[in-house]
Amino acid sequence: MPYPEGHKFKVRGKIIESAAQAFRTNGIRDISVPFIMKGAGLTHGGFYSHFDNKEQLVAEACRYAISDTISFLQEVADQENKGPKINAVIDYYLSTQHRDRTEMGCILPALSSEISRASDEIRQVFTNELERMIDFISDVGKIxxxxxxxxxxxxxxxxxxxxxxxxxxxSNNLLTAGKQHAKELIKS
Structure with missing residues (x-):
């Protein structure tokens, strides 16, 4: 029986989502393809029908994770009614919730040190995604x-x-000081 239309696309999305979650929590090097596939509810044998190699998956996971973070932070900003929307973004980004939920958090702090030793292809994708995040922060902050x-x-x-x-x-003091300093940056 053939798979329904869009099945391969949905499966690929599950793999990318599983990879993004795993990379956010544990980095790239320590995560295996079988681990990622298991997290997607699949066997590792099907990996190569979706990706050429782990490097391609890392690139896709970075794109997905930044899009996910931007979408979530935009929702946070949109809910702010009292003050500057960027303050709500800062408050969430530097919250204990974001600190403690690495699997759902921004991929930038999770992978930055590891990406510096990655291939040029991965570094280019990371660079592009970092620039998207800077654009988002600049737009929300009107800076x-x-x-x-x-x-x-x-x-x-x-x-x-x-x-x-x-x-x-x-850790909590660092978050508090970081919030304070970040908000001061916006004012200056």
């Missing part, structure tokens, strides 16, 4: 790209440090 770059760098760096320490009080 130029230079300031958007500084703001995003501050937010990503703060989140990396807050996730890295094993002292919850220090």
């Amino acid at each position: 130029d790209k230079a300031k958007g770059s500084i703001l995003l760098s501050t937010m990503v760096g703060t989140l990396v440090l807050a996730r890295s320490v094993n002292d919850s009080k220090l």
